Amino acid sequence: MRIATANAYDNTIAHLQKRQQELAESQVRLTSNKRVLRASDDPTAAARAERALAAAQRAQVSQRAVDASRNAMTLAESALGDAVDMLQAVRDSLVAAGNATYTDAERKSIAEQLQQYRDQLLSIANRSDGAGTYLFSGQGTLGQPFVDAPGGVQYRGVGGAASVASDEALPMTVDGHYAWMTAPSGNGVFETRAVTSLGSAWIDAGRVTDPAAILDRGYDIDFSVTGGTTTWSIQRRNPDGTPDGAPVTGTYESGKAIEIDGMSFTISGAPADGDRFSIEPSTGSLSVFDVLDRVIAGLKQPGAGSGQVTQTVNDGLRDVDSLLVRMQSVRSAVGDTLNRADAVSDRLGETELQAKTERSNAEDLDLVEGISDFQTRQTGYDAALKTYAQVQRLSLFQYLG
Template sequence: MRLSTNMIYQQNMDAVLDGQNRFQATGLQLSTGSKVNKPSDDPLAASQAVLVRQATAQNSQYSVARTFANQNMSQEESILSSVTSTIQDAQTLIVQAGNGTLSDDDRSSLATKLESLKSQLVNLANSTDGNGRYIFAGYKSDTAPYTQDPTTGAVTYSGGDTAITQQVDASRTMTINHTGNQIFDSLTGDAKKEPNGSSGETDIFKTIDGALTALKTPSADYTSDSEYTDAIDKANRGLSNSLNNVLSVRSELGTQLSELDNLDTIGANRDVTNASKLSDLVDTEWTSAISTYTLQQVALQASYKTYSSMQGMSLFQMNS
């Protein structure tokens, strides 16, 4: 086989260019810290790295969602703590109202205090978050869920019927804001029944209104002593049932807040696992890369020297 001068030059040039490419590729690994800088470097590792990065991004999104959920539930729990205290204060007044020796003036004084507690409950029921959204209005959060008739004092709910939920993990969705009727117009399964066996009043505001009516009615207008006592006992049962319902919601919130902490821990561990997987797939193996880089440098220098030597060779010089 005959080798022309041009072919010899081309082969040496190809060897130099190939050495340069491999040397630069290894140098890129060292400078970037990644052994997969383009899909062709390792197609399988590159495709798997995409999946790991997607999983990491999704995990990060759920982490943000849990932070949002934690803030909302913590805020609701804080408000319901105040609601609990207000109901307990109302219960104390109702117990005092059951004293048979109270005069009409005494009852009127208690009614004034109870009206003040009712106003506090209405105000708490219309609580807003830092963005001006009504917490207990469901998805109708742009308007106040509760309105009070200035003449009759009746309280009406006009908020949404669907509680606000948030997906906090791949397979977990939580209620992060309850509706007003879930808080102030619901009873637990073990609620106290009326003496005739019927269910008690579900609406706490109507319960308070019943007590106010009894307190404001003059003693002379009652046909019997038991009529007033029955009304106060009914209010006492109603407030007790409403308090238990609020405590039930608070228990649910507490359980979910604890679960969020566990999910945060799981999410953090998942991040560590994904980071480890991604490192195994694309990170530079420093010992091997440095060794390869040094050997390629020596080989490239040899190629340069060979090519330089070949430039001075030709058939004419060999025949001279």
């Protein structure tokens, strides 16, 4: 077999270039710490790595959504805490307003203080997250969710809550209508009201004595004073307002409980002839701002009798207590959301770590194996260079010369 010198040189250079390329690829794998640089290196491992990368990216996107929800709920929890503190201050002022020795001017001063609390509560209800989203806007609003209109504060948002765009159902806002406008009226079962009070009588919030006997009815309590004797008459009302059966009557004693249909309430003071009180089923329509507006108006009324003042204060304390329960309930729900966000964040962190581990197992290089492979290829390349140097000197022209 005849081997030309040029052919031998070409074959040797081709082998050198191949070894040099293998050495360069080994060096790239070593410096990048990647065993799979292209899908053609290991199609199966490349597919595993791509799936793991997609899973890690999904976890990262979900984590950003969870962080956004956590930040919004942290601000909402803080706002609700401020509202609870403010309502507690309102309650303290109402207790002070019940002082029988206060003059009209002193009660008016307390009413002005309550007006400031009311304005601060409105500011809290319209608090934003600093990025243009209102914390209590529900499912969205074009502007501030609470508007101070002539007829009272109105809610312009959409009920419910907006959620983050991820697989985890975490809220970005709080349902402001539920939190601020729909606390249960009265004691949660029925509501006592003073309809006409010309004397000094007032009615308390009442209590339930027999839940099974409660009827979905309204009641009118009328007083009659004849010959120094005061009597009361309770007339049940049908839902359409018509009388329901014969009235129940009794002799009035101040501070003595009156019971009817599983309900007990107390009327104290000296009612005048023709005074009327009523009992209505409780509704979920108690608004923070309406309550304060009624209390402020009642305390500002000049020449109000002791019964009217006591009624205003007691109704205000009853309603504020209901509002406090609602606020604390919503605050607890927001706290539960924060705890859930922490749990979701931990789970997403584990998912991302698992995906990164899977990707590393699929495409990362074993450093010990990589260093050994690099050294082996380097040794082979050095040997090929030395061989080529020896073969190059075996040219026929060197002998002919």
